[in-house]
Amino acid sequence: MTALWRNRDFTALWAGQVVSQLGASITATATPLLVLATTGSPRDAGLVGAARMLPYLVANLPAGPLVDRWSRHRILLLAPVLAGLTMLTVPVAIWSGRLGVTHLCAVAFVQGICFVFVGLAERAALPRVVPAAQLPAAIAQNEARGRGAGLAGRPLGGLLFGAGQAWPFLVDGITYLVAAAAMLWVRRDLNSAAPPPEEPLRRSIAAGFRWVWRQPLIRAAILLVAASNLVFQALILVLVVLAQRGGAGPATIGVMLGIYGGGGLLGAIAATRLHRHFSPRAVIIGVNWVWVALLPLFAVAGAPWQLGLIGAATAFVGPMWNVVIGTYTTTLVPNELLGRVNSVSMTLSWGVLPIGSLAAGYLLDRAGPTGAVWALSGFMLLTAVLATVSRAVRHAPPLVSARTPADAER
Template structure:
């Protein structure tokens, strides 16, 4: 068996996405800063955030069906190139003085749709790239890649924005192009061996039906949806709260970088610890950790305290992702993997537009502190729901790659 890091296809895919994820993290920090600096409206920032996540709600189901029938390598490449073309319009609009919230919404939507297709294609292609025994390790490395990007991206994004509002978006465009070049080194056949032949809509619904037939998977997805809604709203709340505490864009970037440090450390730990935790322990325990930590944000008085509390919340997330992700790629037949992943993502990521909009309205209505208490209460209800769920409490252990059942995030 070839060592994972000697696998050229995996290494090229991983490295290209490391660069691309870094660029996306840079602009995810710069975009709300740009909206707030341009319009001063938290609602506008929430609207742009909602536009960027709307594809997860309306695009994931058909994207999953198409990923299982189209050329996955081509989907990966076209997604990167379209994302580069859309993001380059932002600095052009800034320089011409014609930037509008409507344009930012369109760009964010295109970016989100490209990400939806790319992420589903990459997830479905992974079992075609690495050996079955390496899947959990590969997922852990992908998780570390994502967390590393979100660690480095916010400070860079804040610093670039302080140097010039166009710079973060220019850098992001370059990272998309570099990622597209890296994909040219991936030579393995990534496609499904048994692509679906039925109509796209019927094919997409098959993934949703597969998810709904598994009580543990169904419950896990609903719990993840609740936590995703909470944390999507929380990021904008923290940006506004730090701004009210007097933080500059660069300082806010550092705060978000501290936040992301916990995620990177958690991803590194998850690569070693995922074999020692049962799914019910992860599902119940992670939600209670979040429920206990979220109220602490209301008592933070300086941005670095917000970052440290966020780092602890981010630390436990990768363990969930690795354990549940290993379930998904080993339990689901590969010809269904794109559709099942898309069904899970449509439900768990489809709530993100609601989170972004809710953050904007909460900030305007009750302010940052009131928004934190509202999100804390919602997270507490989520933890209680996970604890009393019979499907979660009766979840079987992850014994091997042939006999697991679990939830997907």
Template structure:
């Protein structure tokens, strides 16, 4: 088997996304800083954050069938180009003195929409680019990519924002253009297999929703992951304001978020090995208890370095969960259905993020950062207890390829449907 590093198509896709993800992390760090500097309102910052995550709620479900119908190569390319155009309007507006909160909402909404289509297309295309035996390594490599650039992205975002408020968004726009160039080097045919006449869009979308909702374990996991996504999406803004209240500059806040990501990178580096040694239920239940213990510590942290160190510990376990679940989904879900299955799951688990961003703004206005951390910690503790006492979670079958799996690697869901949770519960936000 050809080593993954010699797979030209995977290398082209991976390299482009290193550049693109770096730019996205830079602008993501600068966005709340820009809104807070311009308006001084955490509620406005929450509104912009909600606009950026709204596409996960309203677009993921219809995007899945489209990814299963359209040429995934074209989706990847168009997503990068449209996002580039949207981001480049921000520095132009800043330099012209006409930037508004409404424009920022529109820009991050378009960027989020492109992200929805790109990630669904990338996940659906990866099994067409990488042999099944290398999928776990490929997903772990992608996790390392995401976590690695997050180390550099926030510090760069904070630094560039200090130099010129427009620079982070200019850099991000250029990064999307460079990533689009790398997509042009993909030579593999990424068109879905030809099928009969396409069913209506919403009927097709609901097919994916039925697939992921049919199994009790999937339903329970979706609910748990949705709650953790809500907590960590809200936590990002809360920590930025919390650090600012203790005198942290934008540059130090960027470094804080970079330190936060160290744990995610370390988790990504071991994820492929852990994938074959731990059961899904151990990772799922254990992750929520780790987060329940760590989250209250943020309230006691008084410097960006302390906040970043605690964040690094919370981020460590996320990539392990991501690699396990994405690998299983890519192996067990038919590729022609993968886009729909993933989009349905993403709608249910990422759709809470707009609510989380708005909730963070409301909590910060009402009770301040420490009170907001307390509320989020209580939600996470409740979730950990629910995961522990849930018979569905405790009795879940092992994943194929783990040490405690049955010798014949029988999937933990009935053969029809051949589906499992294709989620990325900790990549966004970095929990």
């Protein structure tokens, strides 16, 4: 079997996305800093964050069937071009003195639409470029890619913003175009060998929901991921405000978030070896209780480096969850259905992200950053309890025996 890194199609796809994710991490740090510098309002920062995440709620369901029908290669080529050109309007608006919250919301929304299509297309294409035996390693490498991009991009975003407000957005726009160029090296057909039937979009979406509903563990995992996603989406803005109120500048905040991302990178590296030793049940229950133990520490931390280290600990355990559940799902779902199933999964689990951004702004206005941390900690405790008592989670089969003959025939 060819080594994963000698697989030209996988390497090109991986390299293009790591550049794109680096740019996205840069602006993930710079965007709230820009909004706070422009308006001084955490609520406005939460609104822009919600606009970026709104497509995960409204666009995922129709995008899934379209990813199964359209050329996945073309999606992975054209979506970054659109995202890059849109992002480049931000530095132009800054230089011309015409930047406003409405403009940032519109740009963020377009970015979110492109993220949805690229994410679904890449997940569906992965089994077409990587043998089944290498899927766990490939998923772990993709997880490390995202975490590594966050590690480098977060502090770089703060540094670039300190050098000039337009620089992070200019760099991000260029990274999207580089990601599109990398797709020119991918030669393999990324679409399923068994094309989905021509049917109304509503029926295609329903097929994805039916498959998810028949898998109790996947169904429970999606809902639990949604709860944790809501918490951690809100937490990022809370940490930025906590650090700012402690006197931290953009560069320091970027370093803090970089330390946070570093924990995820280390966790992704560890997950490449550890994923085979843990059952989905152990991962789902254990990770939630680790988060319950760690989140309250944000309320008593003082310095930004302390916030970053606690964040790194929360991020360390996340990749294990993503690798185990991602492998479980990718193994079970027929490839011609993968885009639709992933769209349902992402709608339910990522559709809460705009709610998390809005909740962060609301909690910060009403309770302050410390009160927001305690509220998020309480919600995380409820999530862990539900994970522990869930029958589907407690009786989850090991991955190697999860696929039944009936599943194989679907």
